[in-house]
Amino acid sequence: MGAAGPPVAVRFSAVVRRFGKVTAVDGLDLELPPGRPVALLGRNGAGKSTTLSLLLGLDRPDSGAVRVFGRAPGRAMRDGLVGAMLQDVGGVSRVTVREVVAMAAAAAPRPMAAGAAMELAGVAELGARRVDRLSGGQQQRVRFALAVVGDPLLLVLDEPTAALDAAARRSFWESLRAFADRGRTVLFSTHYIEEADDNADRIVVIDRGRIVADGSGAHIKRSVGGRLVSLDLDGTDPQRWAELPGVLSVTVHGDRLRLRSADSDATVRALAAAGAVRGLEVSPARLEDAFLDLTSAKSGPEGETR
Ligand SMILES: Nc1ncnc2c1ncn2[C@@H]1O[C@H](COP(=O)(O)OP(=O)(O)OP(=O)(O)O)[C@@H](O)[C@H]1O
Structure with a gap:
């Protein structure tokens, strides 16, 4: 974290990740200042999930460097600076919503109150319900509560609304904006440009592992x-x-x-x-x-x- 100006939340420097013959991330340079919702937009296979995995320290680049608040991604995760909501999160069985959120809070270095996270995610009234008996949309909201209960400075979401219907999407984005309004950096991936435009200040368009456009929705429209x-x-x-x-x-x-x-x-x-x-x-x-x-x-x- 430099002394001049606010620290950079996320920095990718010339990051490359290959899987066999596929270059999933191809020389990515990206810097996210703290405190803004940013969308990573791309079609299937563009390299979004790989980029987010590198950011979360779940995977390592073949070359280049990833830094999160100046730290290695794994370190930033362990320090409780990052919350994540990924595509394939296994279901938890038998526990209630309140229990699972409280467990996640207990594991975080500096959590918010479990009730506050449930409130933010719109699951406060589901506290006594078993997680494995919730609808897909409700489970998604619980995952959101789990992602934010550590009160992370950076929240990372991989296609967060993929399984949601229109009404559930709307309320999900309200929750997300409420979290971003706390001055936190939010990076989410999506296939949907309207969703990116409505919910992010900045859209980074990625294709074949490269950034092909970067700016507001209006900027992208103008640049094309x-x-x-x-x-x-x-x-x-x-x-x-x-x-x-x-x-x-x-x-x-x-x-x-x-x-x-x-x-x-x-x-x-x-x-x-x-x-x-x-x-x-x-x-x-x-x-x-x-x-x-x-x-x-x-x-x-x-x-x-x-
Ligand atoms: N573990 C892996 N092994 C082999 N190839 C992989 C692996 N992970 C990703 N890829 C390949 O890397 C490319 C980028 O995949 P990635 O999942 O990052 O894209 P994406 O933009 O997240 O796509 P989607 O929107 O479908 O989730 C694809 O061609 C994919 O097949």
Whole structure:
């Protein structure tokens, strides 16, 4: 922890992690200042879980370094600075919610009251219930209570809402924001850009183990930019449109062709000249489009990715 300015919560320096031929994390440089919710966004297999495992000291990089509040990840965990909610946490049987949260509190160096963690997670009224008899959504909330009861400075969550329905998601994010409002750093992974945009101040987009965008939702949208020109597929190879003026990328969604364009007027003129105007629409690029563009195997010309 340096004397100048606040300490960095998380620092990845040139981190590489390979599994056989797969490079799951590919030279990752990332710095998170304390006190903000940050989303790690990427599609399946992008390297999110591996990144979080390295951060938690559950795995080690092949090269590069990971530091959490200036300490080795394992040390930071043992010092109670980090709380985690991972994807595959085995169920606990026979104990009640209150018991399991109290046990976790007893194991932490400087916990909050078990009741406070249950309150924060929205499981205060489930205290006397057996954990193994709760619904999936309720169990997820208990896991959240277990992750926060140590009152960690950094909370790490791997796809925390994967198994939740819409209502459970909403209340989960409320709990998470309430925790972040205590000035804690929160890093969560997700597949969903809307979820990232709604619940994080900063979105780090990762693809093939590399950061392809980093900033607010608005920043990411701007950095991808452009407008979306969509039209009905005409049965020809979509690739033929990749070379049209302005076109940054070409994707196919159902029976629609989507061209993201830096100059939609020029793209539309070229399409019209080629007689391809069926169902033509021009719209601003949405956040979802930006994400797809950043992370889908590019079918158009390689775009600037940062
Ligand atoms: N223990 C492992 N052994 C072999 N390959 C692995 C291992 N862990 C991860 N990988 C591979 O590394 C890549 C990144 O996986 P990772 O689980 O980090 O991605 P992810 O972004 O978390 O994906 P998801 O959203 O599906 O959980 C994938 O290609 C995956 O198959």
